[in-house]
Amino acid sequence: MGMTVVEKILARASGLALVKAGDVVEPRVDLAMSHENAALVINQFKEVYEGSGREATPWDSSRIAIIFDHRVPAESPKTATNQKKIREFVAQHGIAKFHDVRGDVGGICHQILPEYGYVRPGFVVVGTDSHTTSHGALGAFSFGIGATEMASVWTLGFAVNVEVPATIKVVVSGEFSEFVGPKDLILHLIGTLTAQGANFRAIEFHGETIRKMSTSGRLVICNMSVEAGATSGIVPGDQETLRYLREEAGVTDEITLTTPDPDAVYERVVEIDINTLTPQIACPHMVDNVKPIAEVVGTKVHQIVIGSCTNGRLDDLAMAADILRGKKVAQDVRMLVFPASGRIFGQALDLGYVHDLMKAGAVVMNSGCGPCLGVHEGALGDDETALSTTNRNFKGRMGNPKSGVYLCSPAVAAASAITGVITDPRQGGK
């Protein structure tokens, strides 16, 4: 019997010849990522060792990555103290894959991991963040866990009692129209599957559209796979994966690609033709409340947000700059832009995008997660509405339960910034 990519990865990591959906395995972890919630992981990790007479030492510090991104620079003494405690732990245990609050090597965890070549095809990656699904873009089996589970991984080096997920195969064909892209594809898919349609399942992406898609685009679709409930989204590694890791992440060591068997067993196959796909919008207050843009054009918005682990990469900023160059953000709109990493911020500076966006009226912020989840800057007022390229629009997501969030692509966000209402970029902002 053939195996899916996820089954193959879990079989290898568990030392088994064959696994199938529903099996329980204990895969060795290749990379274990945390952000500021490492403060809680450290507490729980020490608790595991409490009373054992043994020193709490991670199984392999070289496989731990810690990236500060959720509240950077610290918004409160509590966060600052958490970050300080994590720095001390990092120093004590020689954790080299540590990215502090910095303009050069800092950034959002789900951008830093690919950018620095920490993730390879075939890896098992766990992260104390639900959007850890992102790293399936590089052919890894990558899933979100809680802090206590991470403490267990730091202790044991493997994830305990993991059920092999059944896989939904998504086959995408066709060419994106102008101003339509990966964000529209994944919003459309989430609308189709619903917010729980892939709960306890993996999504494996295939088809000519995916093969032609850049790693940046693949990160968008894998990132948001969790919004359909998926344990993991994954694009089997291919030539583009190799190109990205060699050329952009500077990886020089051997890379092995894992592909599914031709007779792999899928729970379900979903085929999507994107030739006629239009810009898609997730409306308040659920990510699966997805509508074609035509149904919401003209909706008043007060804040535009472009950034995050979902859509804060260079191609996203280029799209926004192209639309806003020489134009102005509407007077009654605040536009926030936060690049996904310091490296991307630097590239956007060199290419003039930051200048274009600022001259148009956008506030270009440091890289981080803050506005996306309402923890740090960019909170909404009562009865206000945001249009955002981020990944969630649950009630209260941007810090205020009396506000609403629409999710969209960078092209829609930029075009709408000019008009102050949801605007189809194919018609252009005026």
Next chain:
Amino acid sequence: MAKVIIKLGADISTDDIYPGRYMATVLPTETPAFCFADRTEFNTRLKAKAFEPGSIILGGENFGCGSSREQAASAINGYGLVVVAQNISRIFLQNAINLGLRVVICPTIDAEEGHELTLEPTEVVNLTTGKRFPIQPLPPARQAIIDAGGLIPYTRQRMQPV
């Protein structure tokens, strides 16, 4: 016998259970203060200890969707409450089990706020209506963690001997 203290709809997110702006608070002794913080009235009653431990939060489908924040589970657990839902999002379910928060998956549950339920090994009985609803057993892999008393004791069991 336990009372349903709140009935919630489908897709209750972790942002609802534990809003992101309180995520810098991590200690299980401190997180309960922000449990359902944006449901002001319910949060106030929780903090006033208006509910008996063992009381039930009744969820619909996809309870706990969204973030991996463990605070969502520890905040509810701090009040000794039980979650009964039609189904539960993966990460929240795992966090609940890891922390010893009792969760019951009951796909057909039909109850209202104020109803009295009993949680039997294989079914939920609604004493108010007299109806019985089967419980979906937890996957065996997760039951082992529950039996150990949570993931920390389970991990201790699994550590290599010195």
